[in-house]
Amino acid sequence: MNFSQGDSNGDAKMKRIAKAVGETAGLLRGPQRVFPLLRLLAVDRLRLTFGQHHLYSYTATKRQTSETLQSVLQWILDAQRPDGGIAAYFSLLSGYSESYPEVTGYTIPTLYDCSRLLGRQDAAAAAERATRWLLPLQMPSGAFPAGLHGAGSEASVFNTGQILQGLVCAYRETNRPDLRSAAIAAANWLANVQQPDGSWSGPEAYQGVAHSYYSMVSWALAALSEAVDDDRYGLAAERNLDWVLHHFRPSGWIDGINLRGHPNYLHFIAYILQGVLECAVLRNRKDALRAVEKPSRLLLRKFEINKFLPGAYNPDFKSHDRYACLTGNAQMSAVWLRLFQQTDDLRYLNAALKMNEMLKQVLPLRGPKGIAGGVGGSFPLWGAYQPMRYISWGCKFLADALLLEQKLTQPLEACSCA
Amino acid sequence: MRIVLLCPSPYSESSCATAVLLSRLGYVPTGALTLPSVERRTLIRKIAQWGVRDVARYAQSKIISRSRMENQLHNPYLQGLLSHGTSIFRNLHEVGSKYGFPVVICKAQNGPDSIAQLSEWSPDLMVFTGGDILRGQLLRIPRLGVINLHLGLLPEIRGMSSPEWSLLTDVPAGVTVHYIDAGIDTGPVLRRCEFPDMANCNSLDDLRNQLIAFGIEKIAEVIAAFGRGTISARAQSELNHDNQYFVIHERLKLLAAQRLQHCQNAAAAVRAHG
Numbered sequence: 001m002n003f004s005q006g007d008s009n010g011d012a013k014m015k016r017i018a019k020a021v022g023e024t025a026g027l028l029r030g031p032q033r034v035f036p037l038l039r040l041l042a043v044d045r046l047r048l049t050f051g052q053h054h055l056y057s058y059t060a061t062k063r064q065t066s067e068t069l070q071s072v073l074q075w076i077l078d079a080q081r082p083d084g085g086i087a088a089y090f091s092l093l094s095g096y097s098e099s100y101p102e103v104t105g106y107t108i109p110t111l112y113d114c115s116r117l118l119g120r121q122d123a124a125a126a127a128e129r130a131t132r133w134l135l136p137l138q139m140p141s142g143a144f145p146a147g148l149h150g151a152g153s154e155a156s157v158f159n160t161g162q163i164l165q166g167l168v169c170a171y172r173e174t175n176r177p178d179l180r181s182a183a184i185a186a187a188n189w190l191a192n193v194q195q196p197d198g199s200w201s202g203p204e205a206y207q208g209v210a211h212s213y214y215s216m217v218s219w220a221l222a223a224l225s226e227a228v229d230d231d232r233y234g235l236a237a238e239r240n241l242d243w244v245l246h247h248f249r250p251s252g253w254i255d256g257i258n259l260r261g262h263p264n265y266l267h268f269i270a271y272i273l274q275g276v277l278e279c280a281v282l283r284n285r286k287d288a289l290r291a292v293e294k295p296s297r298l299l300l301r302k303f304e305i306n307k308f309l310p311g312a313y314n315p316d317f318k319s320h321d322r323y324a325c326l327t328g329n330a331q332m333s334a335v336w337l338r339l340f341q342q343t344d345d346l347r348y349l350n351a352a353l354k355m356n357e358m359l360k361q362v363l364p365l366r367g368p369k370g371i372a373g374g375v376g377g378s379f380p381l382w383g384a385y386q387p388m389r390y391i392s393w394g395c396k397f398l399a400d401a402l403l404l405e406q407k408l409t410q411p412l413e414a415c416s417c418a
Numbered sequence: 419m420r421i422v423l424l425c426p427s428p429y430s431e432s433s434c435a436t437a438v439l440l441s442r443l444g445y446v447p448t449g450a451l452t453l454p455s456v457e458r459r460t461l462i463r464k465i466a467q468w469g470v471r472d473v474a475r476y477a478q479s480k481i482i483s484r485s486r487m488e489n490q491l492h493n494p495y496l497q498g499l500l501s502h503g504t505s506i507f508r509n510l511h512e513v514g515s516k517y518g519f520p521v522v523i524c525k526a527q528n529g530p531d532s533i534a535q536l537s538e539w540s541p542d543l544m545v546f547t548g549g550d551i552l553r554g555q556l557l558r559i560p561r562l563g564v565i566n567l568h569l570g571l572l573p574e575i576r577g578m579s580s581p582e583w584s585l586l587t588d589v590p591a592g593v594t595v596h597y598i599d600a601g602i603d604t605g606p607v608l609r610r611c612e613f614p615d616m617a618n619c620n621s622l623d624d625l626r627n628q629l630i631a632f633g634i635e636k637i638a639e640v641i642a643a644f645g646r647g648t649i650s651a652r653a654q655s656e657l658n659h660d661n662q663y664f665v666i667h668e669r670l671k672l673l674a675a676q677r678l679q680h681c682q683n684a685a686a687a688v689r690a691h692g
Contacts, residue, residue, distance in 0.1 A: 304664035353667040
């Protein structure tokens with residue numbers, strides 16, 4: 001999830017205040033939302049009171065991964081608008097948001113994976129609707145626009161990269177030539193606006209500056225390179241990968257998130273790690289894999305010791321935050337699972353299993369559409385990251401982590417039983 | 419030699435067994451400092467983690483074990499040490515009154531009251547049998563240091579759930595007696611012993627219990643060697659934080675149990691062919 005573009009610090013603050021006021025006013029339009037809001041706030045308050053910040057201990061979780069997956073998938077399907085776009089979030093104050101092209105794009109692989117692993121044909125149908133909705137949004141340049149649907153027409157590197165993920169996956173699934181062409185057009189645009197040092201900055205980048213979490217864009221390029229067997233995109237991905245790796249400190253911290261007016265949320269740190277890790281796998285870059293291991297292990301250690309990862313960090317992973325960024329947690333689970341896959345180190349799997357247990361525990365399985373199966377922005381709900389909202393990209397990343405958990409544990413457990 | 423035990427609870431069987439063994443060997447502890455059996459914050463945390471029902475069940479099992487099953491131990495391999503006459507030692511107070519050493523209950527092992535008590539006892543050596551993470555001020559009190567029994571081989575397996583991680587990483591099961599320093603299981607090693615009887619362990623709990631009994635013997639050997647002045651420690655050669663392991667998840671624990679079963683089957687096959 002990226003933000004709309006071109007904010008200065010002051011502007012960003014004013015926009016956030018205006019957004020909060022506007023969202024709160026939504027409660028007047030939908031007074032039926034008051035009861036669920038109060039109930040959910042009370043639940044989180046109780047959890048905090050009795051368990052301090054690390055209450056949601058995995059020892060108490062009895063929820064099945066498959067059951068949770070179905071709930072999360074249902075949340076995503078419910079968030080899909082009739083035209084095919086997926087809402088960015090469900091606000092406890094104002095209800096569903098507009099459709100969000102970026103999230104709609106990179107949720108496509110999740111929907112196809114759900115379809116395959118859970119046998120849910122409706123998930124594949126939803127992926128096809130999402131793809132159909134996205135194609136007309138592509139600009140003549142090949143780029144995709146920033147922000148929520150209808151909010152603006154500025155081309156965005158990050159959103160184009162994220163949507164490219166979806167297009168590449170949809171092309172692999174369907175082999176449709178129009179999807180291949182759309183993906184190549186997006187990738188060509190990304191390659192054209194890439195800086196000589198491998199980064200993306202300028203008007204197409206958020207706040208006009210380069211960001212290390214754009215490694216997610218590199219991942220999409222590397223995936224396309226493999227899908228269409230054209231190394232030019234892979235080399236563009238590696239140019240950015242090298243630029244991002246330059247920002248890894250020996251301590252494990254990663255510079256270059258560069259978000260003015262926002263803290264370094266775990267979500268963005270995990271984006272960097274996911275992007276670099278997937279590029280490392282696709283491009284067989286052992287140096288990048290080693291680089292990802294250091295911060296991933298640091299976060300694993302923090303999580304194992306404290307049973308909690310703070311929502312945002314200062315350099316060198318210092319943090320006094322008392323809320324969790326649930327999306328970042330789900331992403332870290334996926335990073336650990338992928339590292340387990342790459343290294344066979346069971347400690348990654350161990351941490352990911354615990355993280356998934358915790359995430360399953362805070363997921364509301366009951367409630368109206370928009371709440372049941374939704375991943376909150378923060379735990380507690382009033383934490384700083386996407387407060388009072390259930391967010392579609394949180395559901396996407398949790399579904400990814402749970403799908404990967406199932407995929408990796410089934411053969412392991414079958415093998416141990418044999 | 420003045421020895422003090424640091425214990426996690428007055429009802430800790432391994433603490434009682436260590437105290438008994440040392441006393442029988444002539445190293446009666448100068449004192450034992452223990453955390454209380456029930457602590458308010460721990461209780462609240464457990465209720466939050468397990469729920470009221472599970473905490474009640476746990477408490478009930480403890481009460482029943484004390485009242486109805488007088489002669490049953492959680493760890494049967496400590497029976498030999500904890501039996502006296504027709505009954506068994508149930509807590510440190512009973513061991514202390516039998517062998518004549520004081521047992522003091524503290525709120526926190528690093529707290530000022532504990533530090534004052536330990537300074538008054540002025541030990542040469544402290545034996546840690548469980549409790550808090552020890553801080554520098556406490557570690558500096560005994561002349562020779564604080565020693566700990568770790569249920570895994572150091573430096574390969576540091577941290578928690580060592581027997582299970584040993585099985586999962588193909589490191590031999592074993593115990594290490596080592597000095598405690600500022601890190602987690604990073605202090606110099608006094609004795610490191612592979613466990614020779616894996617084939618006779620029928621479950622992970624059984625393996626853990628046998629390792630505890632095996633390890634208590636090793637602690638006694640180390641203390642006897644201290645008494646003779648014939649022991650020296652060696653720094654852990656592969657100081658690498660990557661060797662730290664954390665509490666194992668239940669699903670991986672099942673995998674470790676399968677590996678243990680495999681070890682047993684392999685040993686049985688060898689016996690059958692031998």
